[in-house]
Amino acid sequence: MTTITVQDLWDEGAERLSLSIIAGEQHMDRKIPEIAMNRPGLALTGFFQYFANQRIQIFGLAEFTYLKSLSDKEKRQRLEGLFEQQIPGIVITRNRKAPAEILELAERFKVPVMRTSLVTMNFVNECTVLLEKLSAPRERIQGTTMEVMGIGVLLRGDPGIGKSETALSLIERGYSLVSDDVTEIRRTTRGRIVCWANEVTRYHMEIRGLGIIHVPSLFGVASIRRQTELDIVIDLKKPSGDEDRTGVNPENIELMGVEIPCIRLPVRSGRDMANIVEVAALNQKLKELGHDAAKELDDKIINRLTKGRVQHG
């Protein structure tokens, strides 16, 4: 798991979570050891036997109402107790005005405090998604990613084998480009791989002999997708003669600890790779629906042949 700081949360979520910094701006580099949020209501009552101090602390309506019921002395005492636990940061929801004690303690204990206009529930939901995305393990791999009828396809192969050309044909058939040649991947908590493109080169492609093109300008916004979940890897390679001929024993490869079905496609001149990739994606979709054509045909044949043994033998 990648370590993330309050700064990361701010960079990625300031806009989406309508955040503003109200205290401790120079301490935004504090780490968030546990990628989650905590409502500190119980801690404010003075109960610290179990306190999730490694998480972002959320002050919502409940916390505020409770603080209001305390005397000034108690309030200061309890809040001090909270800050002494070395919390990574505080978020106040519903754009409430932070009590002077929180602002003061934040500076003293070097804890950043932010405020959001969202109500607590919405903030927690949005922020959970964001934190998961931020903390997910990620890598950069070589390959072109397409989305073909809802199936995420990663095309790999040696330089010059025709990844971009195949992608271009698929785009012309109405499918969408996610990334060309360099793909960023991350693993979700559900054990899926999500592919997207580098910010800088996103939606551009390099076609040999043409140079760099901008895909949505040429083919329209329907020709691109921001990201896709990966369903199948297709390796384009020179013909070697040992290709799979039946598909009865499909191969898998491992990406960030996730098993992904992998097809090795030999490239020959005159072979319409886009067409084959399209069929491979469709076939994968069929398999995910529980219908494996190769295996079913094989079972049918074995069934016939072994029945035949009884008849003829």
Added chain:
Amino acid sequence: MAETAVLKKFKVTNEYGIHARPAALLVKAAGKYECDIFIEKDGNKVSCKSIMGLMTIEGYPGSILKVSASGSDAHDAMAEIEELFVNKFYED
């Protein structure tokens, strides 16, 4: 080199007969050679280089298949195909 033609008969001895996996092995072996190779059973003759063909000949366990190869490398091809039949297509 002169055209050679070889003809041999093999018994299918593996448990399930010629299903997808043995068919794929036969096609891969045959595909390596230039010569024409056919497999015949009960009057049905199919190319040994066609998966779909091999899966239709009903090579059930115990049946006899007639294999014919013709071309310059027919002997080598036949030797490799024989190996597959003899070793029960490496199935247990």
